[in-house]
Amino acid sequence: MAVTTMAKALNAGLRKALERDEKVLLMGEDIGKLGGVFRVTDGLQKDFGEARVIDSPLAESGIMGTAVGLAMAGYRPVVEIQFDGFVYPAFDQIVSQIAKHRARSGGRTPMPVTIRLPFGGGIGAVEHHSESPEAYFAHTAGLRVVSPSNPMDAYVMIQQAIACDDPVVILEPKRRYWDKADVDESVDIASAPSPFTARVVRPGTTATVACYGPMVRTCLEAALAGEADGLDLEVIDLRSVSPLDIPTVAASVRKTGRLVVVHEASVFLGVGAELAARITEECFYSLEAPVLRVGGYHTPYPPSRLEEEYLPDLDRVLDAVDRALAY
Amino acid sequence: MAVTTMAKALNAGLRKALERDEKVLLMGEDIGKLGGVFRVTDGLQKDFGEARVIDSPLAESGIMGTAVGLAMAGYRPVVEIQFDGFVYPAFDQIVSQIAKHRARSGGRTPMPVTIRLPFGGGIGAVEHHSESPEAYFAHTAGLRVVSPSNPMDAYVMIQQAIACDDPVVILEPKRRYWDKADVDESVDIASAPSPFTARVVRPGTTATVACYGPMVRTCLEAALAGEADGLDLEVIDLRSVSPLDIPTVAASVRKTGRLVVVHEASVFLGVGAELAARITEECFYSLEAPVLRVGGYHTPYPPSRLEEEYLPDLDRVLDAVDRALAY
Amino acid sequence: MTADGGPELVQLLTPEGERVHHPDYDVDLTPDELRGLYRDLVLVRRVDAEATALQRQGELGLWAQLLGQEAAQVGSGRALRPTDMAFPTYREHGVAWTRDVDPLQLLGLFRGVTNGGWDPHEHNFALYTIVIGDQCLHAVGYAMGVQRDGTDDAVIVYFGDGATSQGDVNESFVFASVYNAPVVFFCQNNQWAISEPLERQTRIPLYKRAHGFGFPGVRVDGNDVLAVLAVTKAALQNAREGNGPTLIEAFTYRMGAHTTSDDPTRYRVAADLEAWKLKDPIERLKVYLARNGHADHAFFDAVEAESEALAVRLREGCRSMPDPAPDSLFDHVYAEPHPLVDEEREQFVRYHASFAGGEH
Amino acid sequence: MTADGGPELVQLLTPEGERVHHPDYDVDLTPDELRGLYRDLVLVRRVDAEATALQRQGELGLWAQLLGQEAAQVGSGRALRPTDMAFPTYREHGVAWTRDVDPLQLLGLFRGVTNGGWDPHEHNFALYTIVIGDQCLHAVGYAMGVQRDGTDDAVIVYFGDGATSQGDVNESFVFASVYNAPVVFFCQNNQWAISEPLERQTRIPLYKRAHGFGFPGVRVDGNDVLAVLAVTKAALQNAREGNGPTLIEAFTYRMGAHTTSDDPTRYRVAADLEAWKLKDPIERLKVYLARNGHADHAFFDAVEAESEALAVRLREGCRSMPDPAPDSLFDHVYAEPHPLVDEEREQFVRYHASFAGGEH
Ligand SMILES: Cc1ncc(C[n+]2csc(CCOP(=O)(O)OP(=O)(O)O)c2C)c(N)n1
Numbered sequence A, B: 001m002a003v004t005t006m007a008k009a010l011n012a013g014l015r016k017a018l019e020r021d022e023k024v025l026l027m028g029e030d031i032g033k034l035g036g037v038f039r040v041t042d043g044l045q046k047d048f049g050e051a052r053v054i055d056s057p058l059a060e061s062g063i064m065g066t067a068v069g070l071a072m073a074g075y076r077p078v079v080e081i082q083f084d085g086f087v088y089p090a091f092d093q094i095v096s097q098i099a100k101h102r103a104r105s106g107g108r109t110p111m112p113v114t115i116r117l118p119f120g121g122g123i124g125a126v127e128h129h130s131e132s133p134e135a136y137f138a139h140t141a142g143l144r145v146v147s148p149s150n151p152m153d154a155y156v157m158i159q160q161a162i163a164c165d166d167p168v169v170i171l172e173p174k175r176r177y178w179d180k181a182d183v184d185e186s187v188d189i190a191s192a193p194s195p196f197t198a199r200v201v202r203p204g205t206t207a208t209v210a211c212y213g214p215m216v217r218t219c220l221e222a223a224l225a226g227e228a229d230g231l232d233l234e235v236i237d238l239r240s241v242s243p244l245d246i247p248t249v250a251a252s253v254r255k256t257g258r259l260v261v262v263h264e265a266s267v268f269l270g271v272g273a274e275l276a277a278r279i280t281e282e283c284f285y286s287l288e289a290p291v292l293r294v295g296g297y298h299t300p301y302p303p304s305r306l307e308e309e310y311l312p313d314l315d316r317v318l319d320a321v322d323r324a325l326a327y
Numbered sequence C, D: 001m002t003a004d005g006g007p008e009l010v011q012l013l014t015p016e017g018e019r020v021h022h023p024d025y026d027v028d029l030t031p032d033e034l035r036g037l038y039r040d041l042v043l044v045r046r047v048d049a050e051a052t053a054l055q056r057q058g059e060l061g062l063w064a065q066l067l068g069q070e071a072a073q074v075g076s077g078r079a080l081r082p083t084d085m086a087f088p089t090y091r092e093h094g095v096a097w098t099r100d101v102d103p104l105q106l107l108g109l110f111r112g113v114t115n116g117g118w119d120p121h122e123h124n125f126a127l128y129t130i131v132i133g134d135q136c137l138h139a140v141g142y143a144m145g146v147q148r149d150g151t152d153d154a155v156i157v158y159f160g161d162g163a164t165s166q167g168d169v170n171e172s173f174v175f176a177s178v179y180n181a182p183v184v185f186f187c188q189n190n191q192w193a194i195s196e197p198l199e200r201q202t203r204i205p206l207y208k209r210a211h212g213f214g215f216p217g218v219r220v221d222g223n224d225v226l227a228v229l230a231v232t233k234a235a236l237q238n239a240r241e242g243n244g245p246t247l248i249e250a251f252t253y254r255m256g257a258h259t260t261s262d263d264p265t266r267y268r269v270a271a272d273l274e275a276w277k278l279k280d281p282i283e284r285l286k287v288y289l290a291r292n293g294h295a296d297h298a299f300f301d302a303v304e305a306e307s308e309a310l311a312v313r314l315r316e317g318c319r320s321m322p323d324p325a326p327d328s329l330f331d332h333v334y335a336e337p338h339p340l341v342d343e344e345r346e347q348f349v350r351y352h353a354s355f356a357g358g359e360h
């Protein structure tokens, strides 16, 4: 048990995965000597060699397409896309090959590819470095999409993603890379909760707030601030955005009667839309208010001097809760 | 006024656009001598020359990226992607460049690019030829996404898309290319209804069915069949999936109290999710039942011998209406 | 571009069936092996013809013909060792044949019964790839796996002239050269990408593309099964020995339509087709075999009979091919349980059962 | 790969400031023009240094340094006519300078005030492109527009050594060659793509990539402003005359970090840097000017003074640069009215007004 950052926890998880299974390979831009621009792969090339921690040419489709081939050859490639905004050149290989290949092969050829994607805003970056593309992947059958919100989950979930025989996109909330918390490296990933389940991170009764990745901290802060106003919010860390853990959210909504979904991605056709549609169907008679959504606007991610205006914050979460309570 | 197919109506619309504005260019694979694999561009290269109707190398990102440059140079490129499943290699140029460029330039550089995308299933094709990727584009701020359901709309909407200073993805329902109807070529596109508005194509009172593109005919057939069971369905042809014409749908739902959304794309994070979320918010107190969705499953599009099982049909639409009415 | 492939063209058997020699490439085959190649060519062409006919009869949704490309495919396919891996496009029926994939499994794909069909691992023959160029990266990745496994297997990947314009194909050249991967890029330049002639993809011969990435490129007469075999073997050997990738441009011609949906009369002239007919890949081997006493009438008759029997088997097999079970569309999407897919399948089964019960 | 660019390297001014001659390329500049180039180089370097400092002081979120690449950028930028169009990456501050873009506008981008900054049409200088390689296709498309306009303008596009691995860059080579577009591909090979050395992108010199696509490639000493000017002018002229694209590989070195976020000590050795310092692009021109009496102390002092004044202006301009209005994030997303954006903007404004009213 040691206090560490999410970036270091991911590093430790990757190291464990490399140790456990010699078929695990890491590939990406600048992940070798540099250890990745966020140092998540720091020291791994030195310890596991250039054949297993591979600096790739600067071509995302190339990374993803060769990962497909490596998977066919029995490897478990873990690819890093340097920033969210640079995953799009690889979109075809992800959507047409990685996602569909297992079904196409009648189950003969699994695609145990893990796609590491530092995502989201709030770090004062230039354009294309703050995107939240999860809806694209979640809408794509054949993929799984998860996002850890804290170091411990990051440590476990990266290993679970790598161990999973399905392709998993793991969205790493880059603004939380430096958040610190306890990480217990002795945990057995097989007996840890499935990464595809949600977790109630704060029980409450007034309303349910569902979120994932970078927004979990924001929503917990909102819940804390809300206490002063007499709000007792239940906060759910979805952890997985595809599949969604509907039973956990529905159980909460049946109790609270209200749901607010929070994410950085644009609200329009964002994950909140699916949750709203689905939860309304599941809990039609329990809902006291429509499911409300807090998220990005229908605009490109703005220049960094405006990002605080764009990103959901504590106030916007509470404002939505207020609106839900006003029904 | 003449009875013609949707493919021919699109051809006539493209011809009009080429005649009207010499900056309009067509680009794509096999659109020249062959006239496109669906003959939508038949005869246009012969009449407008190779400089304006351009057979491109076999590279979708190349098509989309050069279209960006042509737009910067003052042209209005209309690009054809041969089939829905081949748009993904161009995803980066669409999402990171075409969609964002105008905002990036502070409005100085519009991106009047029209992306023609034959989409959807039901034609007995091999893999990658029956995809419904609209949610990806609709979720992307900066794009507009429309889909005509009939020859007349196709004729007008393709011209309106080309005339629009924003990038427009026009989803052409390929299984309806050979559907025939009256087309009035004398219509003035400027005074025609905006392509970004929905249309009530069948008024009714029992429940509202919202759909677009290929599913409009299916839903109209369902409405007709439903009459026998005493159902009086209101059918809305959304025409635009981004933006969505919320007022038109909301007005209908306030009247009927029930909404079923139908599309071929996977339900999970499909357009129906957004409509469900949004309409539930708008019409919370009018809804007698949750918004129900009929669409593709969370699977890759199946081999063609199974596509009838996958695609929403008349029975599935009516089944959803029945379920909505059972609340 | 010279229509005959130019002076660079590697050829070992002329269109007239004359055995010629090349300074860099040669093959030394027994009469048995030569007859085996002939048999392959004939049977592969027959598969193609039957499939085309079955499509016309409505038994297949589509068929992508290989007519004219038999030698390119059989020659390269027979150059492989069983443990080598091959990555096809959608037209490699001849390569599939050399990898012992039952042609009925190809028909299943074009019939719409499956999106895959065979076991890629059993045959060391990947599934057909329809998205142009995607498989080139898969092949390089697989070759990187072979490198790590430490075997001396090699990998071959097929693609067309049109595919050379795709970003993915060029990225695969980068990865293969930078990692020195044991992969052979086999481009069948059949002169057309649907309706687009080669000039829409390149202004120089395609084999030269490799030089821009720092590895060898060679143009071979794609209608000469011996030359293709020799050139491919050499390239594979090179790969095995750790010398990295080679690009082979097999200069050939698509004698048929792009697919059964295509109408080539809209974009190409009959004269070209006539010229290429004179370079038929099967005819020249037949002449060579007969002229050199490597095969007699009995042999040719036996192949013909085998071809007839194959045709019968394909027709019957195709017509009696069952449709997949409706709910199989939910199969194999995920390896591990997935609540949404499970739920959808359940609803699907329940809904269908309601019809069976006559409820609707 | 030879660290000095090898025998193919086009050079007109040695690192020692000696004017040498080349059989294919030459420039004939007046002393005034030579001094102008020197001034450009010095001021561009100063912009870079000031911006780096401003980033350290927290005024910019990031800065991508061009230190060492001044000659490649100024030489190529000055080869352009005003009506030619240039497409930059994120590091072309020197080219921006030659296109009369106020450096403050570059600072605005890295400060996070805008994602664009200048008017591309006014300066014939496109916006910075951050997604590696995307702009290469834009440039080719623009050049196709120029072709259709029938002018004799040319287009230049900048990209790095790392970018050559991207599919889009290679597709741009295909389109440019097939359409014979009037475009010059200007690759600044600064030996590094962040932490990855050139060997991770190619195993042969990059200028040779062009030969695989059927157009000329040339390697020029990127630290020699005269050679860059000469080679770029020739390539542009070629494009104007309808001879299609050229790839120029400017052989140079990134003397600084990739960006201010980068720590190059993790991946490269100090000795390389020292070796490249001896090839400084400014020093050699200064020596040449002084030695040949083209410039005197007064001139060098004047440039120095101008550089100081520029620095002051940048510091002040940057610090006083206002943040954009909050609701400007909704501006210009669409050209035509969009109900969702309009509605979101309205809610946004209302929500913010509620704070102003002290409600929260
Ligand atoms: C990415 C992509 N774009 C478009 C298509 C549609 N398409 C199928 S085959 C083909 C032409 C391929 O030409 P070539 O590579 O020369 O191979 P050939 O068919 O001649 O064997 C096209 C454009 C596709 N399958 N994939």
Ligand SMILES: Cc1ncc(C[n+]2csc(CCOP(=O)(O)OP(=O)(O)O)c2C)c(N)n1
Residues within 6 Å of the ligand: A029, A058, A060, A082, A086, A089, D091, D130, D131, D132, D159, D160, D161, D162, D163, D164, D190, D192, D193, D194, D254, D258
């Ligand atoms: C598509 C894409 N992938 C990754 C990145 C992150 N990135 C920014 S610069 C860079 C290296 C670029 O190297 P090079 O092309 O040599 O240009 P240089 O920075 O050396 O000028 C990388 C990987 C990006 N901007 N775009």
Ligand SMILES: [Mg+2]
Residues within 6 Å of the ligand: C160, C161, C162, C188, C189, C190, C191, C192, C193, C194
């Ligand atoms: Mg071809």
Ligand SMILES: [Mg+2]
Residues within 6 Å of the ligand: D160, D161, D162, D188, D189, D190, D191, D192, D193, D194
């Ligand atoms: Mg570089």
